[in-house]
Amino acid sequence: MAAVAAVSHLSNGELSTSAKPLNTGRFHSVYSEVQSSRLDHALPLPSVLRKPFQVVDGPPSSAAGNPDEIKKLFPYLFGQPSAVLVPGEAENVTKSLKVGVVLSGGQAPGGHNVISGIYDYLQDRCKGSTLYGFKGGPAGIMKCKYTVLNSEYIYPYRNQGGFDMICSGRDKIETPEQFKQAEETAIKLDLDGLVVIGGDDSNTNACLLAENFRSKNLKTRVIGCPKTIDGDLKCKEVPTSFGFDTACKIYAEMIGNVMVDARSTGKYYHFVRLMGRAASHITLECALQTHPNITLIGEEVAAKKQTLKNVTDYIADIISKRAELGYNYGVILIPEGLIDFIPEVQQLIAELNEILAHEVVDEAGVWKNKLTPQSLQLFELLPPAIQEQLMLERDPHGNVQVAKIETEKMLIQMVETELEHRRQAGSYKGQFKGQSHFFGYEGRCGLPSNFDSTYCYALGYGAGALLQSGKTGLISSVGNLAAPVEEWTVGGTALTSLMDVERRHGKFKPVIKKAMVELEGAPFKKFASLREDWAINNRYLSPGIIYFTA
């Protein structure tokens, strides 16, 4: 009944009275109605996980690139087959296990369900097992800081956003001392297995850990899980990383709202920066869900070797065209990492890093003489506030923190200047008002969508199965996701098969290549075929809120 909704604001805050306090796990937490209702949302399993199954190995694997170097880096694990679960009676499986789990890096909706999946697998199939949750990311492994997870502890986190069950961290296990610490923890807890839930770096790290444990003859096996809202950790066997679905839906809801605002007011250009530093998947997916007037895709900007001036002109051209049609409003999507894709900006940043590390930056600007002519030209083109950000914001290594640069504001100012030139030249007669937005943190910790809830649960459940069957160095892989859940496939992909090497400080380092937006791929091609229509005609689509239909 509609009146129920009214109560909350008429007696301000009444909403909270309907919230249930929960005295388990999520300490000090009260739950809203929506949160509570999600706790008992059913998590169906793929049918292969609901019956007895066997783990079947595929053919030997190679690497994504430079197999010889990968082989040198992973002498024990290189070439191992991927695995797939098929119906059948399992043989020689361990009866009970001691397993650790760790969350690594930034949050993504669904992380808690991966842990729930592992836990339920151990309960269902390996009675007497123990699940250790390492606290605060990989540092928790190194410091042996953990919580024993039981069902009372885990229950309040089912289908809930965030990583707060055991929290996350960005430390890496990479030096010999750090590997030693991880070994000590594995031995101390008598770990049979460890599940690392993380992005490309964390899964690379998981594989190094698996290799290391194997080389030391430790029994501890390591399985990775694909996590990142950015959607750039994926391959044939891992069709998506978890969190991407929910984050895009949250951003698309807000973009849809802003579109309605644009159309209603008729006087704002909303410049919306979206998370996604390395790849522009989020921006592309949100564009396909909402049909904005202008969308910048970093991979295309890079492929076309566009300059900042090109990008500005592209935006200004569409705005000018729209003004002629009487539209002085619009919505523009910008990937967070845009300027990383512009070669001339990268060059400028590299030069600035160098200058700021070694030179005195004087007020009068004499330091600018150290810039190459084209970098100086670009620097002078930038709005003063952006110049300042480039000079001031450095990370602990002295590098410019590109994430801190408010690209959407920079573009507003550059477009404004360009349109002013055009106005003076008589080629633009519209009105331009930019409004900047950054949609980021709001999307990382939302309640996971039904898809992410189910997908994560299957990833965790499958990771348990892989550990029980003695697998290591695999990433949990759940596929056939466009089919109903019962038909989803479950298995593990050799992490080494996703790897290539990069040369850093004169040494080869293994890396899982980030999956970038493919300009020949179906999503980009669909977008490219529609964007001219979206630019001029207003095809806005408001996805609205996530519907938690069963």
Add this chain to the structure above:
Amino acid sequence: MAAVAAVSHLSNGELSTSAKPLNTGRFHSVYSEVQSSRLDHALPLPSVLRKPFQVVDGPPSSAAGNPDEIKKLFPYLFGQPSAVLVPGEAENVTKSLKVGVVLSGGQAPGGHNVISGIYDYLQDRCKGSTLYGFKGGPAGIMKCKYTVLNSEYIYPYRNQGGFDMICSGRDKIETPEQFKQAEETAIKLDLDGLVVIGGDDSNTNACLLAENFRSKNLKTRVIGCPKTIDGDLKCKEVPTSFGFDTACKIYAEMIGNVMVDARSTGKYYHFVRLMGRAASHITLECALQTHPNITLIGEEVAAKKQTLKNVTDYIADIISKRAELGYNYGVILIPEGLIDFIPEVQQLIAELNEILAHEVVDEAGVWKNKLTPQSLQLFELLPPAIQEQLMLERDPHGNVQVAKIETEKMLIQMVETELEHRRQAGSYKGQFKGQSHFFGYEGRCGLPSNFDSTYCYALGYGAGALLQSGKTGLISSVGNLAAPVEEWTVGGTALTSLMDVERRHGKFKPVIKKAMVELEGAPFKKFASLREDWAINNRYLSPGIIYFTA
């Protein structure tokens, strides 16, 4: 089934294939599933509107202040009674009407439903009536720019966000020439009535228009409707303005997400600025819905005559306390208009307005000598970026645009500086990282909540009833909102009874006083009784998405 959700991102953009194009009214629009599903959401009417009713007058009214001056400004309308609808047979009502409707000012979720309500009233009770939608706000009245609204045109906007059915505008009808234009339109269209959907200013304007029409012996009657997400247009008879409920729910969802982020990462203080320039209702309501660690309420800051330093210290004190408990994270809510409430800042801004209007602002800063010592001291205390904003951003009248000042960033910098002093003094040992957010436009145009959908429909339907019974100068008033919809009361309140005068340029001007947060009111007192607990213990509550339950 969860798999359905997966489809959208696996075959990027598949969501849009489930969207229905609609060839009516909302031109060029495609609808998402959620938008489509809302179109046929039922809008129950209060029972008094479902049966024959009479309009009964109450006692004569006065004014909110300075009744003698209000009487002089509204000689025809002053003192008229408010009206209430009661069951019974109506007498002498007009059979068919020509009615205009206009949206005035910023969007608020539900505006389309007010129009739907007026339209349905005319269809149900005054067969043969015509509804004109004036386009682009009050300018549409003056220019006689309108659309004739029929059911095909209106249908696609039912329960949809935004104001794009007829769009809105911020023009005012205030000069004699403008009143003349409005009269011409009223005569040309033979208008029996006009409904003005707007905030305090627009409703004041509506009353002036009603007075003017009456003084000119025009038959055109004017009824206002209370619109503003800020929630500051309300009184005993008008318990809330529409849009507030939805906007707070959208913001509270995002705040809840950010809280989960804060708790998961454990290293950020999220400073969230929320819309609401004049009053802090949105901030207070969101606080009650989400339980943040720190909430600033402008009205309290003003009542306690706090300085910017006091506010900074208050935040720094809680952050220091939390650091001792091991919490280096938190969520802080800040009303958009905060600095308007700080007397010393208002003083500084007044001085700056004066200086910038008459003096040359030299690079060397000699102009600063024109500031009073305390304003200079405050100016020097401000972070450079804020100093710059204060100097650069001016509205067409040469005034500082306070809305452009990113208060949340200013506070982050000031708190950072303060904590650094404390660290050096040995009284703070924590880590501080601020993340800034502004939640604004996303909330103005969301899909209206069930409450706002129903409330707006009743406001519009009731406005139709008031016009039909010959009322003018009233604001549509729907009350008893905490009860089920059937028990809601319907009527109209004399706009003059909400008014006071302000002296501007030596003349009295009528104003509807903005309803501020009352420090003795129940919502603030509830908040005040809980905030110390919220500050130290983490009582975060994530309301999650708006559930469109039936």
